[in-house]
Every structure is written in C-alpha cells, then in structure tokens.
Amino acid sequence: xxxxxxxxxxxxxxxxxxxxYERWSISIEHYLAAQDVWDVIEPIPTTEEIYEERVxxxxxxxxxxxxxISCGAKAFDLIKKKKSARDAWKALHDMSNVSVYDYIPRxxxxxxxxxxxxxxxxxxxxxxxxICKGSKRRVERVVYRLLDIRADRKIxxxxxxxxxxxxxxxxxxxxxxxxxxxxLHRDYGFIxxxxxxxxxMFKIAWxxxxxxxxxxxxxxxxxYMPIILRVAKTPPPFHRRSIExxxxxxNPSDAAHDASGExxxxxxxxxxxxxxxxxxxxxxxxxxxxxxxxxxxxxxxEKLRGLQQDQVLQNRAEEAIYxxxxxxxxxxxxxxxxxxxxxxxxxxxxxxxxKTMVAYAIEHRQEEVAKYLYKYRADIFSDIDxxxxxxxxxxxxxxxxxxxxxxxxxxxxxxxxxxxxxxxxAIVPRFYTxxxxxxxxxxxxxxxxxxxxxxxxxxxxxxxxxxxxxxVGALIITIMFAAAFTVPGGNDQNTGFPVFLNxxxxxxxxxxxxxxxxxxxxxxxxxxxxxxxxxxxxxxxxRYTYEDFLISLPMKLIVGISSLFISIAxxxxxxxxxxxxMLRGQGKEVILITVLAGIPIMSFALLQFRLLVEIIASTxxxxxxxxxxxxxxxxxxxxxxxxxxxxxxxxxxxxxRLYMRS
Numbered sequence: 001x002x003x004x005x006x007x008x009x010x011x012x013x014x015x016x017x018x019x020x021y022e023r024w025s026i027s028i029e030h031y032l033a034a035q036d037v038w039d040v041i042e043p044i045p046t047t048e049e050i051y052e053e054r055v056x057x058x059x060x061x062x063x064x065x066x067x068x069i070s071c072g073a074k075a076f077d078l079i080k081k082k083k084s085a086r087d088a089w090k091a092l093h094d095m096s097n098v099s100v101y102d103y104i105p106r107x108x109x110x111x112x113x114x115x116x117x118x119x120x121x122x123x124x125x126x127x128x129x130x131i132c133k134g135s136k137r138r139v140e141r142v143v144y145r146l147l148d149i150r151a152d153r154k155i156x157x158x159x160x161x162x163x164x165x166x167x168x169x170x171x172x173x174x175x176x177x178x179x180x181x182x183x184l185h186r187d188y189g190f191i192x193x194x195x196x197x198x199x200x201m202f203k204i205a206w207x208x209x210x211x212x213x214x215x216x217x218x219x220x221x222x223x224y225m226p227i228i229l230r231v232a233k234t235p236p237p238f239h240r241r242s243i244e245x246x247x248x249x250x251n252p253s254d255a256a257h258d259a260s261g262e263x264x265x266x267x268x269x270x271x272x273x274x275x276x277x278x279x280x281x282x283x284x285x286x287x288x289x290x291x292x293x294x295x296x297x298x299x300x301x302e303k304l305r306g307l308q309q310d311q312v313l314q315n316r317a318e319e320a321i322y323x324x325x326x327x328x329x330x331x332x333x334x335x336x337x338x339x340x341x342x343x344x345x346x347x348x349x350x351x352x353x354x355k356t357m358v359a360y361a362i363e364h365r366q367e368e369v370a371k372y373l374y375k376y377r378a379d380i381f382s383d384i385d386x387x388x389x390x391x392x393x394x395x396x397x398x399x400x401x402x403x404x405x406x407x408x409x410x411x412x413x414x415x416x417x418x419x420x421x422x423x424x425x426a427i428v429p430r431f432y433t434x435x436x437x438x439x440x441x442x443x444x445x446x447x448x449x450x451x452x453x454x455x456x457x458x459x460x461x462x463x464x465x466x467x468x469x470x471x472v473g474a475l476i477i478t479i480m481f482a483a484a485f486t487v488p489g490g491n492d493q494n495t496g497f498p499v500f501l502n503x504x505x506x507x508x509x510x511x512x513x514x515x516x517x518x519x520x521x522x523x524x525x526x527x528x529x530x531x532x533x534x535x536x537x538x539x540x541x542x543r544y545t546y547e548d549f550l551i552s553l554p555m556k557l558i559v560g561i562s563s564l565f566i567s568i569a570x571x572x573x574x575x576x577x578x579x580x581x582m583l584r585g586q587g588k589e590v591i592l593i594t595v596l597a598g599i600p601i602m603s604f605a606l607l608q609f610r611l612l613v614e615i616i617a618s619t620x621x622x623x624x625x626x627x628x629x630x631x632x633x634x635x636x637x638x639x640x641x642x643x644x645x646x647x648x649x650x651x652x653x654x655x656x657r658l659y660m661r662s
Contacts, residue, residue, distance in 0.1 A: 026068065060085050120149060124158070131163050136171050139163075143178060154183050161188075164195045164204070172196075176204050181211045190215055197230045202292035209299055216303040228300045229316050232323035232332055294331060301335030325360050330368040333357075355383040363394045365403055365420055367624050374427060374625055381428055388437035395424035396447035398454070408611065410457035411549060411557075412618050417454070418550045421447055423624040448546070459544045462553060466539040469564055473536065476529040476567050480522050483574065514580045521574035529567040535560035554619040561612045568604055572597045 064085040071079065082088040123146050130138040139159075146155060156179045163172040184192060189208060193215055196205040209216055209227075216227060304317055324332035354373065358380050361369040373380065384390050398404075399417060407413045425433060425443075436442055441449070535556045542548055542556075576594045583590050 064088060120146065120155070123149075124155070127159050128162055131159060131166055131168055131171055134166075134168050134171070136168075136174065139171050140174060143175070147178075153178060153180055157183055157188065161192060161195070164192060164199060164201060167199050169199075169201050169203075172201060172204060176207070184208065185212065190218065193227065194225070194230060197227060197296075198234055200234065200293075202296050206292045206295050206299070209296065213299075213303065216300050226316055226320070228304065228332070229320045229323060231297060231300065232320040232327065232329060234327075297329075297331050298335060301332065321357065322360060325357060325366055325369050326364050328364075328366040328368060330366075330372045333369055334372060354380045359383060359385065359391060359394055362391050362424060363397065365399045367420075371624060381424075382432075388439075390428065390432045390435055390437075390443070392421075392424055392428050392432045392435075392443040393437055393441075393446055395421050396443045396450060398450040407618075408614060410454060410461045411553065412614060414451065414454050414458040414546075414549045415554055415618055417447075417451060418546060419618075420624070422550070427625045451546070455544070455546065455549075458549055462539055462542075462544070462557070465557065466536040466560070469560060470533055470536040470540070473529045473533040473564055473567065476525060476564075476571055477533065480526040480529065480571065480574070484519070484522050484526065514577045518574050518577035518581065521570040521577060525567045525570040525574060528563040528570065532560045532563035532567060535563065551619065554615050558612065558615050558619065561608055561615075565604060565608070565612070569601055572601055 064082070068079065068088070079088040079091050082091065123142055127139060127142045127146070130142060143156065143159075147153065156175055160172065160175040160179055163175055189212060193205055193208045193212075196202070196208065218226065321333055324330075358370065358373050361373060381391055399420075404413045404416075407416055421443075432443065434442055437446075539553060539556050539560070542553060544553075576590075576597055579590050579593055
C-alpha cells in the first residue's frame with residue numbers, strides 16, 4: 001500500500017486533469033456531501049426526508065472522503081465504488097492484513113451487492129500469490145471462499161495451470177481434485193498434460209490419460225509434440241532397481257542358530273523393525289517416485305502398439321527411442337521394442353538400427369540401456385561407423401559435461417570414464433582394441449587424447465586430498481605417541497607402573513577400567529593414524545597413470561580416509577577416558593566435555609564421510625556387463641598392490657603361536 005502525506009485541509013488528492021476525472025469527481029462529491037452542499041449540484045427531495053438519515057449520510061460522506069483522499073492509486077481503485085465508509089475501511093484492512101480470509105463476506109452478504117466481481121478478482125490475485133509462495137493451506141482457504149461466492153468451478157482453471165507451471169505439486173493435486181474433468185478437455189487439458197510431464201507430476205498426468213486416453217497418440221501434425229516424445233525428453237524419476245532391499249532374504253533362524261532364547265528374540269525384533277521400516281518408509285517413497293511414471297510410460301507405449309505404421313511414424317516413436325537412450329530411460333526402449341516391425345520394415349534395417357542404438361547408448365554413457373541391448377542381442381555391439389570408429393572408440397570419447405558434473409571430484413570422474421571404457425572393452429571383439437579409425441588412432445589413443453585435461457585435474461585433486469589428510473594424520477601420530485608415555489596421573493615412583501592402572505571401573509558390571517580404555521584407544525589411534533599416513537604417502541608417490549585411477553589410487557584413498565576417521569574417533573575416546581580418570585566425582589563437567597569432544601568427529605563425518613561413501617560405491621560396485629563381485633575386486637587389488645600380505649600374515653600367525661606356547 002502506498003504511503004503519502006497530505007495536508008489536513010485537502011479536498012482532492014490531485015487537481016482535475018485530462019485523464020483523472022473519475023477519481024476527482026468521486027473525491028469532490030464526498031467532500032461536498034460532507035459539507036452538506038451537494039444538493040446545490042443535484043437537488044435532493046425533502047418531502048419524506050428523515051433528519052437522522054441526513055445526519056448519518058453527512059458523517060459517512062465526511063469519513064469516506066477522509067479515507068479516499070489518504071489512499072494511493074492502487075488502494076483508491078480498490079475502494080472507489082464503495083458507498084459506505086465502513087465497507088471501504090474493511091476492504092483496506094483486508095488488503096493489508098495477513099488474515100484477510102476472516103473478513104471475506106459469505107454468499108448471503110453478496111446477494112444484494114454489486115461488488116461480487118471485484119471480490120473475485122481480489123481473491124484470484126491472492127490465490128495466485130499463494131500458489132507462487134507454495135502455501136497450500138492458504139490456497140485451500142481462498143479456493144473454498146471462491147467456491148462459496150461462485151459455484152462455477154471453471155474459475156479454478158487458471159490457478160491449476162499456474163500451480164503446475166510453478167512446480168507446486170501438492171497445490172496442483174489439490175486444485176486438480178477440485179476441478180471437474182469436463183473443464184479439462186480439448187487443447188487446455190492437453191497443455192496441462194504436457195506441463196505435468198515436463199514438471200514430472202506423473203500423478204496428474206496418469207489421471208489425465210485415464211480420462212482422455214486418445215491424448216496418448218495425439219499426432220504431431222496438430223502442432224503438438226507427442227506425449228511419448230515429451231516423456232523421453234524429460235526423464236521420469238525411475239529409481240534404480242539395485243537400491244531395492246529385500247528383507248525377506250534374511251533368515252532369522254540362520255542368524256540366531258547358536259543364540260540363546262533371549263538373543264533369538266532380539267534377532268526377531270530387529271528383523272521385524274527392518275520390515276516395518278521398509279514398509280513404512282522405503283516402499284512408499286519408491287512407489288511415489290516410480291509407479292506413476294512407469295504407468296504413464298507403459299500406457300503410452302501400449303497405445304502405440306495398437307496403431308498402424310503411418311500413425312506410429314507420425315507419433316515420432318523412433319525419435320522417442322533415441323531421446324530415451326540419451327536420457328537413460330530403458331523402460332521406453334523396452335516397451336516400444338514390440339513396435340519394431342512397424343518402425344523398421346525389413347530385418348536388415350532393424351539390425352542396423354539396433355547397432356545405431358548401441359552406439360548412441362555407449363556414447364552417452366547409458367548403462368541401463370546398454371545392458372538391456374546387450375542381453376537382447378550381443379552381436380550388435382560389433383559395429384563400425386563411417387569415420388572408422390568402432391564402439392570402443394565411442395566409449396573412449398569424453399562423456400558429456402552434464403554427466404561428469406554429477407560425479408564429485410575429478411579423480412572419481414576419471415575412474416568412471418575408465419570403468420566404462422573397460423566394460424565396453426570386455427564385450428567387443430578383441431581386435432577392436434588395436435583397430436584404427438580414419439585418423440589412424442586406436443581406442444586407447446583416443447581415450448588418452450580426450451582425457452588429457454581430466455587426468456591433470458584428477459592428479460591435482462588426489463594430491464590435494466592426500467596432502468591435507470597427511471598433515472592431520474601426522475599431528476595425531478605426534479599427539480598419541482607422546483600421550484602413551486605421559487599417562488594421566490604419572491607413574492608410581494616405587495613400581496614404575498601408572499598410578500591409575502588399577503582404577504576401579506565406573507560400575508560393578510564393567511570389567512574394563514577407564515585407564516585401560518585410554519591406553520587401548522591411544523594405541524588404536526596411533527596405529528590407524530600411521531596406516532593413514534602411509535596410505536596417503538603411497539598416493540603422493542604414485543605414478544598417476546590412467547590405470548592407477550581405476551582401482552589402486554581409490555582403494556588407497558578408501559583405506560586412508562577410513563583409518564583417519566577411526567583414528568580421530570579413538571583419539572576422542574582416549575581424551576574422554578583421561579577426563580574421567582582425572583575428574584572422578586565431577587559428573588556434570590565430564591558429560592559436558594564428552595559431548596563437546598564429539599564435535600570433531602561430527603565435523604569430519606560431515607565433510608569427508610559422503611566422499612568416502614562415493615569412493616567405495618564407485619570402486620567396489622560390480623562390473624556393468626561382466627559380473628565381478630566387490631569381494632573379488634578387493635581380493636584382486638590386495639593381490640596386485642600388497643603381494644607381501646600373505647607372507648606378513650603367516651609371520652603374525654607364527655608369532656602368536658610362539659607367544660601362546662610361552
């Protein structure tokens with residue numbers, strides 16, 4: 001609302017000009033009525049005039065005039081047709097108050113009023129503002145008031161379109177439920193369907209297709225993009241099947257075979273908890289993200305399978321397949337596959353198209369599509385394009401930037417590229433590795449040329465990570481080594497043993513004393529910090545070849561970061577144990593300091609744990625085409641990088657046996 005300052009004797013907010021007669025005339029009329037001289041301009045009959053009514057009219061005109069001349073242009077337009085000062089005051093109050101809905105009149109108050117249209121316009125503005133802000137509760141209240149004033153639900157159509165365009169799915173679902181389907185036919189409903197697919201609101205899209213199934217095959221000649229092509233261009237939120245966890249695979253009888261009755265009951269309770277957690281949280285989330293989108297895709301492809309060849313071509317199904325491959329939607333490729341006889345008449349044409357699809361999937365790094373095509377027909381992976389590039393040449397090219405940006409860290413990006421190249425290399429003919437294209441380059445040479453800059457970035461990223469972590473590990477080694485010889489309380493001068501060695505445990509049920517907790521935690525922290533530093537030194541002294549970034553360097557980074565995390569955790573435990581020994585009887589202080597001591601662990605976990613999980617998932621995940629378990633990859637890495645490990649294990653076992661004999 002505008003704020004303006006006017007002198008108290010102002011008659012009109014602005015003098016009469018060429019375009020402001022309406023505002024000027026309203027203000028001057030109220031002023032003259034307040035001065036009781038309006039009858040000079042328009043004589044008022046006095047035969048049946050009531051004195052009290054004239055007095056009220058004079059007061060009302062005076063108050064209304066004062067209100068209107070103090071309003072800006074926007075506020076004046078809102079109340080310029082108000083005949084009562086009370087109505088004008090309420091309208092201004094509603095405009096400035098967040099609880100405007102408490103002052104919106106009911107239907108019976110508007111039966112005798114001529115301002116229904118103005119209120120509807122005002123409520124429509126509030127409705128669109130609430131949609132933009134994402135306030136579902138506010139939208140519901142405004143909609144119910146609008147429907148109370150005017151029963152025609154057609155007024156909700158603009159709001160529904162605005163909610164879908166703004167991406168407010170909850171509000172859009174509410175408005176969609178309130179809007180009858182007969183208002184969504186023809187072009188308006190089809191535009192809503194397109195917007196729902198673009199904004200990934202597949203609940204509404206699925207319901208629209210059920211009401212208007214002919215939209216599934218609406219031909220592009222009508223000026224619209226077919227829905228199947230729009231779905232292919234906008235990847236639905238399909239979840240990865242690999243993240244599904246089947247709790248039924250856990251056999252409680254096997255897990256608790258040697259357990260007692262109480263422990264077996266505990267196993268059963270934990271299993272029931274996992275099942276309930278999956279049923280209440282995991283399953284609904286997967287359904288929300290997945291079911292509606294898959295229903296839409298299946299419905300669209302089913303409609304395509306019932307068309308004639310010319311109709312399938314008009315729906316641009318072939319273009320939809322390539323868009324689905326580009327965006328990694330194997331469902332569309334699988335569902336449209338039965339229409340291949342309509343798309344490509346001859347078998348030779350279908351074979352060539354499948355080869356093109358494979359090349360497209362390899363070039364765009366679409367694992368799911370490539371795996372499906374490989375299971376469908378493995379021989380289509382042996383193809384050479386017009387430039388002499390085979391599929392291994394295509395896999396050697398740098399991935400699109402939008403796909404690399406999804407992976408954190410240049411080293412993991414290079415690892416992903418190497419993994420893809422090795423996976424394709426494992427399924428193409430062996431002579432492809434040495435085959436040259438028209439530029440005289442083998443696939444390996446293409447890979448080196450395309451990833452030259454990425455290799456430099458990955459090397460710098462690895463060095464920075466290793467250097468910063470080495471500093472932390474070295475500090476922990478220094479601290480924990482010194483703490484091992486300067487134990488809390490010192491040593492007994494007579495025996496030389498630590499003073500707190502035989503300190504009693506905190507409770508009778510505990511057999512481990514606080515001092516033993518300190519010394520064991522100190523030793524673990526020292527050993528793990530040393531292991532971490534050695535691993536990071538191994539990274540810094542590496543050759544940084546392409547092969548190193550596939551398994552060797554990531555595994556060293558996994559061991560280094562994991563060891564460093566354990567070292568920091570045990571350092572904190574040792575610190576807390578020392579405080580307990582030194583401050584016995586000061587429970588509040590010990591608890592407070594122990595809580596504060598957990599801050600470093602939480603900080604490190606927040607900063608590095610996500611990176612650690614990504615490295616583990618990227619390094620130990622199974623191969624794409626040729627199955628190799630994570631355990632097999634770990635054993636292979638240990639054999640390649642630590643050939644002395646079996647010998648060291650044998651020495652440890654022999655030393656342990658000698659110790660037990662003595």
